[in-house]
Amino acid sequence: MEVKKEVAPYNSVERSISEDADLTYGLDLIGSKWKLLIIRKLSNGALRFGEIKQRLPQLSERMLTVHLRQLQEAGLVRRHAYNEVPPRVEYELTYITTELFPALVVFREWAAKYKRLNQK
Numbered sequence: 001m002e003v004k005k006e007v008a009p010y011n012s013v014e015r016s017i018s019e020d021a022d023l024t025y026g027l028d029l030i031g032s033k034w035k036l037l038i039i040r041k042l043s044n045g046a047l048r049f050g051e052i053k054q055r056l057p058q059l060s061e062r063m064l065t066v067h068l069r070q071l072q073e074a075g076l077v078r079r080h081a082y083n084e085v086p087p088r089v090e091y092e093l094t095y096i097t098t099e100l101f102p103a104l105v106v107f108r109e110w111a112a113k114y115k116r117l118n119q120k
Contacts, residue, residue, distance in 0.1 A: 029074050030100070034059055034067050039097060040104065042077065046092035 030036055034056070041047065041055045053064055068091060071077035076097045082088040 029076065032067065034063060035071060036104070038064070038067055038071065039076070039093065039100065042091060042093045043098075043101060046080070046090040048088065048090055052091065 030039065037056055037059075038052060041052055047055075049064070049068075052068075053059070053061060056064070068077060068079070072079050072091075075094055078092050078094050080090045080092070082090075
């Protein structure tokens with residue numbers, strides 16, 4: 001008589017691993033506080049480098065440059081260089097990045113609630 005080994009359902013295990021991998025992938029793309037804040041500042045439209053820097057004064061120019069490049073390479077931010085004198089460059093969010101807004105609102109509300117609960 002053959003004994004069958006019970007195994008966890010493949011679909012539930014595979015789905016869990018896949019969901020975790022997707023979450024990790026997303027966090028790798030936007031997972032620093034500066035990237036989220038840059039995305040938030042660009043949510044109202046295109047801005048020049050100096051305008052972003054002005055809205056995030058605690059962020060160094062070097063780190064702003066690094067994060068903008070990473071966001072651009074990931075396809076989350078578009079860089080427009082205009083052929084003008086003096087040179088003008090603007091950054092704006094791509095369409096896929098605007099789909100993050102509802103999640104960011106929920107996350108901000110959760111963070112505010114958590115902060116209030118821990119201040120008591």
